[in-house]
Amino acid sequence: xxxxxTNTQRIGNLMxxxxxxxxxxxxxxxxxxxxxxxxxxxxxxxxxxxxxxxxVFPLETLSKIxxxxxxxxxxxxxxxxxxxxxxxxGYLIAVxxxxxxxxxxxxxxxxxxxxxxxxITNWFILKDIIFLGFCVSKLDLKLLFNKD
Numbered sequence: 641x642x643x644x645x646t647n648t649q650r651i652g653n654l655m656x657x658x659x660x661x662x663x664x665x666x667x668x669x670x671x672x673x674x675x676x677x678x679x680x681x682x683x684x685x686x687x688x689x690x691x692x693x694x695x696v697f698p699l700e701t702l703s704k705i706x707x708x709x710x711x712x713x714x715x716x717x718x719x720x721x722x723x724x725x726x727x728x729x730g731y732l733i734a735v736x737x738x739x740x741x742x743x744x745x746x747x748x749x750x751x752x753x754x755x756x757x758x759x760i761t762n763w764f765i766l767k768d769i770i771f772l773g774f775c776v777s778k779l780d781l782k783l784l785f786n787k788d
Contacts, residue, residue, distance in 0.1 A: 671707025
C-alpha cells in the first residue's frame with residue numbers, strides 16, 4: 641500500500657510541476673504581445689508594488705520584463721531534475737511572484753462583483769493560490785541557503 645501511495649504522490653507532484661511550468665512558459669511568452677500588455681495594465685496601474693514601474697518603463701517593456709521573469713522561473717523549476725538548489729531559487733521567486741499577483745485582488749478596483757447573488761472575482765488571478773501552495777510545498781529553505 642505504501643508503494644501505491646508513494647507513486648501517486650510522485651505522479652501528482654510531476655503533474656503539478658508540469659502544469660506550473662507549462663502555464664508560466666505560456667503566460668510568459670504571451671507577455672511579449674501588445675494584447676497582454678494592455679490586459680495587465682489596470683492590474684499594474686492600481687498596484688502599489690507595480691504602478692511606480694510604469695513611470696520608469698513603457699507598458700510593453702514592463703510586460704516583457706515580467707514575461708522574462710516568468711520564463712526564467714519556469715526554466716529554473718524545470719531544472720530541478722538535475723539542479724535541485726537552482727530550482728529552489730525558482731520556487732522562491734515563484735512564491736514572491738504569486739503573492740504579488742494575488743495582491744491584485746485587493747488593489748484593482750471592481751475585482752469582486754456579485755453575479756446571481758454570488759460573490760465572484762477574476763478567476764485567472766485566483767488560480768495563483770494553487771500555484772502558490774504548490775511552490776510553498778516545494779520550497780526547501782534549508783537546501784536553498786545551506787552553504788554546502
